[in-house]
Amino acid sequence: MQTKVAVIGAGVSGCSSALALLEQYPNLDVTIFSDRPFEQTTSFGPAGLFRLDKLENRKRALASFKRFTEIHQKIGGSAGVQLVSGHILSDDLQLLKQQEACMADIVFNFGWLKEHELKQFANPSKYAIHFTSFTTEGRTYVPWLVRNLKEKGAKFESRRVTSLEELGREYNLVINCAGLNAGELVSDDQVVPIRGVLIEVDASWHKHFLYRDLVTISIPSTTSLFIGTVKEVGRSDLVITQEDREDIWNRVLNLMPTLKNAKVLSEWIGLRPHREQIRLDLETRQTADGKAFTVINNYGHGANGFTLSWGCALDVVELAGSQLKIASRL
């Protein structure tokens, strides 16, 4: 009996998990479920700068960074992967030291700016770090994952999954990558949206990322520049307000005055699927008819979804390993 795998969610977590599984088990029967067009998901909008916030996720971050390095070297732009250098400015030394502890040995070229170098910015801060990292922009990288998945025979279905049991009847292994909705499926109320706003502008001369603290950001994409953002815990309205715009433009122009004439191309709201800790674990369940099936949870990545996507996907593969070897003829 061949194992049938269902992945709930076609965002970066779902697609990465499915692809990692298919790279390890090329004959696996995989179906990916999504309940809305990709453009309406949280994974569509991010500029995807690789950047880590928590020490506990270093291993997964490193695995993702290695993967992006490989994709960048072999393919580059058409996969939505770019090598980008830049700075984070802050008056909060602890904030920058935390960044250093999280990723100085993972990203390239990590360093602290010297005193005379701080003056190069229009409104300098007390401290600044520099590093070279990757961006994996949602709107290009995830479609690239999807193309790869289709080439490997993965199937895609448009359906809102309302219970794991409904899938458990047909599938042996269900990967829960439903992002903001993942908690509902497993009675976990810890997933909370954190609203973010990105404004896309035309400023192709801006080749670096530049941040002030972690909330005033500018990140170049393959064709434009993203500026933003906000981090509103618990807020989930999807319409940009005039207040959002004024707040973001004030902060961004203070950081980068030369953006003042930049033409706005689009505006986007994303809801980061936040959880105190990422949930990545395995549980066995039973359908009403007593059929056992396995669930692997991979959700709650908050603001680090893209950064941790491949590392988490590899962990999914490892957890799935024992199940797949028992139940299939692969």
Add this chain to the structure above:
Amino acid sequence: MSICIVGSGIIGLSTALAIQDKEPRAKVTLVAESFSPDVTSDVAAGYWRPYLLSDPRTDVLRRWGELTFQHIERLAYREPDTGALWQSGYEMRQDSVKEDFFWKDTVRNYRNISERELHNMGFSQFKSAIFYTTLALEGSIYLPRMLEQFKRNGGMLQHRRLENLDGIGGNYDAIGNCSGLGARHLINDTSVYPIRGQTIRVQAPHIKHFYVFGDDHYVLQNGTSIVLGGTHQDHDWDTSVRPADFDHIWNGNTKFLPALKTAKIIKQVTGLRPGRPTIRLEAESRAVCGKTKTVVH
């Protein structure tokens, strides 16, 4: 006080503006055979990095370079749409030669990259590299801006070719000779010679760094395009685009940076860099139309 500047490239225009800035009451006239977009400065990538300089006076070069860097830096962070931009990137070599560049404290974030990190990044053919952040000032954007500013400040223009310095007439108190390669015929300075460069301008917006590969290949950032190079052919006056040079530039750069393969080629251009064993920056007293004048070269 009336001053004549000969030459409208980056040197001539910068000189003219600097004079207007320092001496607002001076009447400045700029005489040139060509203006942007037809000067060498338009072809250049405007990359701040001392290059192909045989001038041994590193102290002086460092000072000129540092002041220029600061000037471009002010443009990059304060004024929009000047043609100034920041770029970070790598210079890598296939040998282990470590040069001690006199300009390494002028640029930002300068550091040596280990062979291991180079290989981690996927540049397996290279043994040593440096990383730094520098500026670019695109001539084709900046020159027209400077020209507008020059005119707003009351500057006058004359669009004509001079066969010698007397051609400017006898009415100026001082003259600035910023004629580049033109100095050969303007003042008979035969030590000025062309260093021919051919480049390919491409669009590859997913590439955000500059790269210099050894001595003969480079990928430099401009605002809406990337400049691929290069050649440095001494005493070569040929401004036609050569297929052999194209092959060298394209094949080499795409081999070192495969992500370039999807780049869209916009145009190919050549420029003649005005080389000289040393940069001539000095004043002399000289007869112009029979009268002794101060000429600053």
